[in-house]
Amino acid sequence: MHYEEYTVMKSPLSAFLDAAHREGLGERLVHCPPGGTTVLAAAPRPAP
Structure with a gap:
């Protein structure tokens, strides 16, 4: 999401990132700062 x-x-x-970490979802997030790049795998x- 392009937050800004x-x-x-x-x-x-x-606030969103803090709440996500408190709920145990931090490992599912990728925070890429503005102008940054990241590679997502x-x-x-699951097998059919």
Whole structure:
């Protein structure tokens, strides 16, 4: 998500990141700062 491009956000990005970490979801997030790049790997698919 390009956080800064959305005007509907009422709290800072840090509040979302902190809440996600408190809920145990921190490892599922990739925080890439503005202007940064990252490589995302696809999660393994379950066998049919």
